[in-house]
Every structure is written in C-alpha cells, then in structure tokens.
Amino acid sequence: MAHDVTIQSLVSDITHGRLTRREAVLRGAAAGLAMPALAAIGGVGVISAAAQEATPAADVVTGGVLRVGLSADPAELDPHLTSLTAAWHVIEHVYEGLVSYDETLAPIPSLAESWEISEDGLIYTFALRQGVKFHNGRDFVADDVVYSFNRIMDPATASPSASDFATVVSVEAPDAATAVVTLSAPDASFIAKLMGSSIAIVPQEAVEENGDLMQTMVGTGPFSFVEYIPNTSVTLERFADYWDAPLPYLDGLELTVAIDPTVRRTALVQGAVDLIEYAPVQDLPIFESDESIAVYGDQNTNIRYMAFNLAVEPFDILEVRQAIAMVIDRGPIIQSAVFGGGAPTNTVFPPTYWAGIESEIPAPDIEGAKALLAEAGYPDGFSTVLHSWAQYPFLSNAALVIQEQLRQIGIEAETDFQENAIYLENYFAGNFELSVTGTSAYVDPNDVIENNFATSRTNIAGSYSNPEVDTLIAEGIATTDQEARAEIYARIQEILLEDLPWVNLFIATQYEAAKTYVMDYVHIATGTNKSIRSVWLDQ
Numbered sequence: 001m002a003h004d005v006t007i008q009s010l011v012s013d014i015t016h017g018r019l020t021r022r023e024a025v026l027r028g029a030a031a032g033l034a035m036p037a038l039a040a041i042g043g044v045g046v047i048s049a050a051a052q053e054a055t056p057a058a059d060v061v062t063g064g065v066l067r068v069g070l071s072a073d074p075a076e077l078d079p080h081l082t083s084l085t086a087a088w089h090v091i092e093h094v095y096e097g098l099v100s101y102d103e104t105l106a107p108i109p110s111l112a113e114s115w116e117i118s119e120d121g122l123i124y125t126f127a128l129r130q131g132v133k134f135h136n137g138r139d140f141v142a143d144d145v146v147y148s149f150n151r152i153m154d155p156a157t158a159s160p161s162a163s164d165f166a167t168v169v170s171v172e173a174p175d176a177a178t179a180v181v182t183l184s185a186p187d188a189s190f191i192a193k194l195m196g197s198s199i200a201i202v203p204q205e206a207v208e209e210n211g212d213l214m215q216t217m218v219g220t221g222p223f224s225f226v227e228y229i230p231n232t233s234v235t236l237e238r239f240a241d242y243w244d245a246p247l248p249y250l251d252g253l254e255l256t257v258a259i260d261p262t263v264r265r266t267a268l269v270q271g272a273v274d275l276i277e278y279a280p281v282q283d284l285p286i287f288e289s290d291e292s293i294a295v296y297g298d299q300n301t302n303i304r305y306m307a308f309n310l311a312v313e314p315f316d317i318l319e320v321r322q323a324i325a326m327v328i329d330r331g332p333i334i335q336s337a338v339f340g341g342g343a344p345t346n347t348v349f350p351p352t353y354w355a356g357i358e359s360e361i362p363a364p365d366i367e368g369a370k371a372l373l374a375e376a377g378y379p380d381g382f383s384t385v386l387h388s389w390a391q392y393p394f395l396s397n398a399a400l401v402i403q404e405q406l407r408q409i410g411i412e413a414e415t416d417f418q419e420n421a422i423y424l425e426n427y428f429a430g431n432f433e434l435s436v437t438g439t440s441a442y443v444d445p446n447d448v449i450e451n452n453f454a455t456s457r458t459n460i461a462g463s464y465s466n467p468e469v470d471t472l473i474a475e476g477i478a479t480t481d482q483e484a485r486a487e488i489y490a491r492i493q494e495i496l497l498e499d500l501p502w503v504n505l506f507i508a509t510q511y512e513a514a515k516t517y518v519m520d521y522v523h524i525a526t527g528t529n530k531s532i533r534s535v536w537l538d539q
Contacts, residue, residue, distance in 0.1 A: 046284075046297050046511070054534060055520050057246055064537040065252045066518065068529070069264040069276035072391040073231045073257045075421045078213035079200035080152050083160045083424050085440060085527070086391070088197045089277065090234050090255060092530040094135075095200035095219035098126055098145065098179070099191055103524050103531070105301075105443045107191050111140065111201055111220065112179070121186030121480070126179045132243045134203045135217075135224040142173030147204045149181070160428070161198040163450070163457045167477075187477045188485065192444035222248040222533040232257055249536040259391050268293065268513055274537070275514035275521065277529060278394075281341030287513050296523035297511035302440035303348060303448065304337070304395065305502045306402060311463035312433050314378060321500040323372035324434075327405050329364045334506045337398040342506035347493050348448060350507055354482060355445035355489040359497065369409045381410020387426070388436040390417040398505060399436040427461050435461075436505075441526035445489045446476055453492070453501065464501035 074090045076082035082091075098112035112126040132140040149171040152159045167183045167190075174180060183190065193199065206218035217225035222244070223236035237252040256273060258264045264276040265283045269290060279287065279295060287293045306328075308315040315321060330344035349356035373381060386406075388399040396417045403413045413434060418426065426432055442448045451457060454473050455465040469492055476488040496502065510527050517539040522531035 046295050055536070060246075060249050060519075060536045061538060062246070062249045062536065063251050064539070065254055066250050066275065066532065066535060066537065067254045067256065067273040068532075069258045069267050069273040070234075070255050071261070071264065071276075071278040072259060072420055074228070074234060074255075075230070075419075076214055077217050077225075077228060079197055079202065080148070080157060080159045080161065081212060081214065082198075083428070084420050086420060088441070089529055090236075091197045091200065091217075092221075092528055093223045093236055093253060093532065094217045094221045094225055095197060095202070096221050097194055097197070097199045097201060098128075099194040100530075101195045101443055101526075103522050105525060107195060111145075115191075121188075122183045124181040124183070124190065126181070128177050128179060129243060130177060132220050133241045134206075134220055135239055136203060136206065137241075138203060138205075140201065140220055141176040142179045143176070144201050144203060145179040146171045146173050148199075148201045151202070151207070152199065159198075161196075163454075164193045164196075164199065166456065185474075185478060186480070188480045189444040189446035189450075189477055192447060195443055196441065196447075223253055226252075244533075248533045250532075253532065261393065265513075268515070271515070274518050275512060277510075277512050279511040279513035281339040281509070281511070283513075284511070292516055293513055294516050294518075295511055295513050296521060297509055298523060298525060299343070299350075299507060300440060300510040300527050301353075301442050301525050302438055302508055302510070302527065303345075303504060304342070304398065304436075304438040304506050304508060305504045307427075307432075307435045307437060307462050307502050308500070309430055309432055309434070309462050310501060311430055314376065314382060315433065317376045318500065319372045319376035320378065321503075323369040323376070323409060324406065324411070325500055325503045326362070326365045326369040326372065327409050328402065328503055328505070329405055330361065330505055332405075333398045333401045336401045337394045337506070338508050341511075342508040344506050346497065346504050348496065348502075348504060349445060349489070349493065353445075355486050357490045357493050359493075364405075366408050373409055373411075378410075381412065383412045383414070384433045385416050386413040386434045386436065387416050387418065387423065387432040389423050390419050392438075394508065395436050395438060402436060430461060430463060432461075441528065443526065445485070446473070449473060449476070449489060449492055453496065462501050464499070466495060466499060469495055469499075 072086035074087040076084055076087050079091045079095050096110050098110060099107050100110040102108050111129050113129045115124055115126045117124055128142055134140060151157050152161050153165045167185050167187050169182045169184050172180045203218055210216055222239055222242045224239045226235040226237050228234045234255040238248055261280040267273045268276050287295050308321055310316050334340060334342040344361055346361050347357055347359045351358045386399050386403055389395045399415055403415055406413050427435060439448055450473050453464055453469055455470050472488050472492050476485050479485050512523055514521055517537055519536050519538050520534050
C-alpha cells in the first residue's frame, strides 16, 4: 500500500530531515490536507530526540521548580497496582527498576549496574548499584529486589504486572549486591519487561506501614514525594541523596492536572506552567507563533483501537465483528481525535517497526457490512454500549465518531465515558461491550501481544483465546533472533486480522510543548517524561 500522507507523516519527515517544510506543505496540499493542517506542518519546528545534545553539566544552571501540566489525574501512585498512563508520568520521577531505556528504547543500567544471562537463557544475574538510598534514608539492597518481585507475583497483591513474571521460578539475593532471577523457560522479552515503571523497586517497610503505596511514594528516584491532591496536583522535591549526581538539576516538580487541552495550552502561553504533555496538534501553529515556546514530538509507540468483548453477545460472532470493522472510516476518526495528527492502521504494529507488517486498509463498505450483519442474524442492527475514557479526549472523541459510523448499519451505541480508575477496573474485569482505548510504551512487541492476546494473561480484557496465537507467543518469547521473532509476530498479526478481537484505528504523534528556557527536555517514543531528571531552567 502506498504511504498515506498525514500531518504525522509529514511532521516526522520534517523532523528527520527527509523533507523541507515547503516540500511537506506541497506534498500535503497534493494529498488534500486541509489548510489548518498545512499551517501546522508548514510553521512548526518540532524537536525530536535525534536533534538534541545534552548540555555539559558544568554549563547547567541548577535550581528552580518545573511546573508541568498533566493531561489526567494520576489517581493511583503504587507502581505495582496501577495500569494508568497518567500514574506512570508521576511514578517515573520517584521510582526506578533494575533496567531502564534511553531515547532509542535500548536497555540501559538503572538500579542494576550490569547483568549476565546464562547460556540456556534461564538465569539472570544482576550486579546491583551500590550507594543507592531510598527516600526514607535506607540503603537499597538485593532483598528489596526479592521483596518487590515477590510482591508483584503474589496473587494477593493482584498486580496488573503479575503476568510479566509468569515464567519466574525464583528471585534470590545471594548477597546484598546481587539479585538472581531464575526462569522456567527462556524469555527474549524479559529485560524489556524490567524496563517498565510497573517493575519498580519499593521498600517493604513503606508498604507495610501504609498498606499500599497508592497515596504516598517511597522510591530511589531523582525526586521524592511531597503531596498528592486528587484531581488537582502532585508535588515532588529534589532527592539530595540521588545516586546519579549531579542529577536532578531541578529543586522540584509541580505537576498540575489540566485535563482540558485548551486549559493546558492557555496555561503554557500565559506562563502558568513551563511544560505541557499531550500538546494538541491544532495548537501547533499557536505555539510556533510564540517565540517563548518550543515543541517536541514524533510518532509514539502507541496504538489506539476499539476492543470487542468476545464474551458478550453478539460480539462473539465473527461476522458481527467483521461488519463493524468494515464500517470504520479512520480518516474522520483521526481528524476528530487528534486533528489529523495520526497515521491510520489496521495492524498492531506499524510497518516501520521491526515487528510490523504491511496491510492494506480497505475503504468502508456499508452495504457489505449490512449483509454481514444480516448473515449473523441482525438484519436491523442492535443496541450496545461504547465505553471509553472521560479524561482522554483523543479517545472519547474517536468514540463519538465511531458511534455515528455504526449508525449507518443500524447499530445504536450509547456512549459511556468513565474516569480513569473506574474505566480500567471495568475494562480488565470484562465489564464492557465495545471499548475505544489504547496501549502505549512498548519497547518489545511481546509487551503488547502477550499482555492482550495470550489466553493465560490475568489482565486480558476481551476474553480472546486462540491456541495458535498462544503457541506463537511462546515461540516469540523463546526465540532470540530478531528476524525470526519478526516472522512470528507477523503471523500473529495476520491471525488477529482474521479473528478481529480489536479494530486497530491509528497511531498518534504525541507532542509536548515547553517554554524555551526549559533546557534538555527529550521526547521519547514511549511517551515517558523521564528526561525531566536532566532538565534545567535557563532563567
């Protein structure tokens, strides 16, 4: 299929030097992009990670508090108990795991200085960083790794991340500076699993004192917890004993919840905040016209999709799912959800990703969809409920467009937009029929595939199960050769296109905008803001 021309693709081409702004505008015009979209790509200078170099520490100005406009309430602050993206954008400043990743998504040491993997792929030996302290003043030791991993794996914890450790047989601390993890079978994605904030190391005494860490935080990260006011703000302060001195350069962070993107934009323009996440595409020309603002961004590792609950009639009928997929028109969805700043997709991964595949997106076929519904026993359509997130307009707006598209084939979908924590509880409990949602921050294809499509996963939401997919997932985990893994994940995606547990919608470009005195911020494709630990204020 020929490459679709979108704002996202053109901005990415500009960012990576493949097109000049003039060439991008001309190409966009030829493709029929609207004038506001052309204004956005023609004027904005988007800064990608590849275009930046860190300032030498000797030249950095230390101090000051960075004020950040968050797009949603973090709500759940315990890294082992939450699945909220909004929570990760706080947790990543306070907690750390054994392994992290850089702006290219390659693994880098964190609380583990190094690691060795046995020849059979079953034993991971981590040499732990020395001189690390928790925010309560206690030294970090190997027993903390044992406790944290066991807490995640304990069924009583009910951690959404427990399934990541399905192959873990034991976690041991032969001495204070070494942690050894033994697996029951090789897992090529195991290091990638450890790179997420959900596998953070926490002190046992803090959990026991508070019951959990939902409303307080005690980690080893660059910032320590001060206060959380629900639906309002989170305050963090510099941790003076942080192991990676001289980081952080800032004295603290003020994270303010501003769900409405217009409110975030206004706050940035007027100087009430210094940086905002999820900067809307439609506001890029406004930011470009303001010499005090810089924009960061690129295509993210995110997937926006509509999930079917296969345990609920009539979505257990393949022809019904096929009919719905046939009526989906991604162009209007992308325009409404992200103002054109996304690339349409019907596969889990884009073809530019090493595990992605090429797949033609068919044009909507209303009559064909009606025929399939009739074949399934629903010639007049049916009524259903379409769930989504109240706090993410790019998802709820997509749901509203889909609601109208479904009406074309007689499906009346009542929308139900829920607050983050309530939505996730219902989604993973299977309390939904149709749901417009998304997943993000994958650094390995198994992060998405196993979590959402393996029959054995504890957090699978739509009751999908296919023995062939389960077998392929196991092969993908056990195989270390990337080319061979790519073939495995390609076959999985082909099966998913046949089974349709999801209808993939689009991959968005995520932007952040900041005052130009915010130095050394780096946009990372997972959507993380963890580069804030290296940010300094030139004022």
